[in-house]
Amino acid sequence: MPQNQIFLQACRGERPARTPIWVMRQAGRYLPEYRAVRSKVSFETMCRTPELCAEVTLQPIDRYGFDAAILFSDILVVFDAIGVPVAFNPAPQVATPVRTAAELEALRWGRAVDHLGYVFDAVRACKQALADRVPLIGFCGAPMTTASYMIEGGGSREFEHTKAMAFCEPALFGRMLERITTLLIEYLGQQVAAGADALQIFESWGAAFAPQDYRVHVLPHLQRLLREVAPLGVPVILFVRGNASLLRQTKDLGADVIGIDWSIELDEAIATVGRERVVQGNMDPLTLLGPPELIEQTAKRIVEQGRAARAHIFNLGHGISRHTDPAMVQHLVDAVRSA
């Protein structure tokens, strides 16, 4: 039972004494102590070495006293489970994209999570290193976001292969998302079994689809994922980039906490999801490139707006930029703490 409970309290809708804060990608390249570790080993090796995962997961907790830790890993490590090689250069690259039924069925779907023992070991290593200071968040990519990397062969601007598959071969696209969703359900279950105190699902590329296409091709799978992880008994945060377009569709899928990106003002987001909901977000990460006064003023505005919700977890509206000065993150934490 973590000593610092305010993040979990907020997740449960109990309004804690102060607004909890953590930031997406908090264990990342903006921190010199992270770069020191990373300079010695590859990103892949870091992900696969539980001790290193624990070391960098704790770095921002030690430095800033964030109210939650998030497992250092990557949404694409699940591809290891099904035998889809992925390289990080540093952008993820999948040398053999999966675009046909034969390619999909040839993957290693049986007992797939058995190949991800290093992730669950990393969860255990983090929990041990944290020694109950703060809760640990496990995570995965949402079904469509995960699938898009397999289909495109990496990141994409237009998602032309993903959308062509959804539009021309909807049954194949649906089958792929169904298989991935099943894998993700097991994957999150094992993270919780290993000790994760909460889960976040990242739909980083939700806005790839127009709202009506998202509803038809993507939403049912995301809904199933949320329904089937609910019985795990830990809070689930759903973060969909593209909130301004997709919030109304994704707000009622069963997530305990609705992550808000920075494309929408927090008070408008709260009005959209309903004041009875718990929200997380949503400062533009690049605000941290501005002067301390701007950071302070923006943080305080967001904390104020967040008071309209049932509970609010302060976060950025996307991962922190590697160009961020760590001193500015301290300003942010101080501003949220004193708001």
Next chain:
Amino acid sequence: MPQNQIFLQACRGERPARTPIWVMRQAGRYLPEYRAVRSKVSFETMCRTPELCAEVTLQPIDRYGFDAAILFSDILVVFDAIGVPVAFNPAPQVATPVRTAAELEALRWGRAVDHLGYVFDAVRACKQALADRVPLIGFCGAPMTTASYMIEGGGSREFEHTKAMAFCEPALFGRMLERITTLLIEYLGQQVAAGADALQIFESWGAAFAPQDYRVHVLPHLQRLLREVAPLGVPVILFVRGNASLLRQTKDLGADVIGIDWSIELDEAIATVGRERVVQGNMDPLTLLGPPELIEQTAKRIVEQGRAARAHIFNLGHGISRHTDPAMVQHLVDAVRSA
């Protein structure tokens, strides 16, 4: 006076007998006849050769009978006016980014549009070649979108230099947008003087800023541009990518037509801007990678939704993809015509 008036009728809010259609980037790489021209000369040479501009501008008119032509050019040719070299490889690259007051003031701001005679010659060449078949749309980038290329040195994912300037040196950022806006006002004026029948302003990167930052740092300049081009007496279309976040801010700046991107359903967009407004849009361009039935069904749904507005100009919600099969565009045109 163009023989086909339905596009201009819709711009004026008179509902024409059928829904007019043109598509953004209609003179582009998806057309084999475009690639035939482009294979012989560089993109820069095409932009600077009025006869070639006219040739490719008319290609989609000849092939599909679109209800409006749009000048073949690029939003970044305005950099020629102020002595900022830009290369297209094919992504635009600005070798000497402009990030300081000294760099900004050193540019060639006096009589800048005198250096853009080739654009106005291209407008005249297009008008002559069109021989009053359909109206010709001139265009420019919006102040922030234009500035972002100068500041970043090209396209960007995060716009970190642009936002750092706005946040850390708001006066410099404001001065840059003010200077660019003045240039754009002259530039659009000369396009109209040369014969453009309508204008479109492209805010391609509107969503780079969070809504509250857009309001503070960007909106006043866009508003001034629209106010000062209104007396030119031709319809003005404002297309802001990021509609789902920015539509409420940009709907009342004085544009005759509100361009809608594909991040929002058209009926929701019409409800947001008001049914008394004229809208243009908004099919996801990648729908054209789908089968003919999907294209037809989507086009008809959008035409139906558009009937709720005062008038509706059918368009894509972003530029057409170069991966598009030209036959699918014919399906689209047929579907809109018969809807």
